[in-house]
Amino acid sequence: MENSFIKRWEERPMGRLGEKRLFLLDMDGTIYLDEALFPGTLPFLKAVRARGGRYLFLTNNSSKSVDAYIAKLGRMGIEADREDFLTSVDALIADLAGRPPYRLCYAFGTRSFQSQLQAAGIPVTDRLEDGVDCLLIGFDTELTFQKLEDACILLNRGVDFIATNPDWVCPTWYGSAPDCGSVCEMLYRAAGRRPRVIGKPQPAMARLAMARAGFAPGQTLMAGDRLYTDIASGANAGVDTAFVLSGEGMREDLASSGIQPTWVFDDISALHRAWEGENG
Secondary structure (H helix, E strand, C coil), X not given: CCCCEEECCCCCXXXXXXXXXXXXXXXXXXXXXXXXXXXXXXHHHHHHHHCCCEEEEEECCCCCCHHHHHHHHHHCCCCCCHHHEEEHHHXXXXXXXXXXXXXXXXXXXXXXXXXXXXXXXXXXXXXXXXXXXXXXEXXXXXXXXXXXXXXXXXXXXXXXXXXXXXXXXXXXXXXXXXXXXXXXXHHHHHHCCCCEECCCXXXXXXXXXXXXXXXXXXXXXXXXXXXXXXXXXXXXXXXXXXXXXXXXCCCCHHHHCCCCCCEEXXXXXXXXXXXXXXXX
């Protein structure tokens, strides 16, 4: 029988799994799939808390607010509050706060995406107006052709182009749906422009999470189901990573990817068993 996990990157310094106390967890494909919680999620979260650890949920999905995620996890039996989450919208807002302000941003995304930006004081519109100097794009489950056409017009005008995340697909119960990265690729084919990406694989979310929780990189583990976002983000932030095979990614991806995790697990249950095994 194949091992439930495989150590990777043996050529670089690597902490012990049992030393990890801060777990940065991707959500869809890692702790649940669509509306179905994976059986091993609750036992793992309880074990982390019981050993004095901390977990934070990190998601590139910009289509929902943190309040919506709190409600969703609550339906699944996970008690959480706003301090347990970091989203790509949080990272986008932090990025925009650290640069000269835009006059007006076209928010290409859901109504929730627009509302989160407005609440942070960012001037946004969902119409093709004069004065727009930036196109902000997120995962849009309310996508229309009008938005695509507006985006192409703006990109041809030369406005700045920023995306919350590069994920190709969002896992669902029926397979996969196009995510922000796929729409950005479509816009590239139409307008010849690629965005600056804010969320995972950039290290900002992981660094914000460690600063918020007060743990060092050596105590931290990033876990997720995508090599090119979750695992790359952890590596870019200097933390060890766990690639779980319960979502988008497959074991076969490792052979062709330049991004290699520290460990590979079948699912969060296997991660839990390995972590508990090292803790005795």
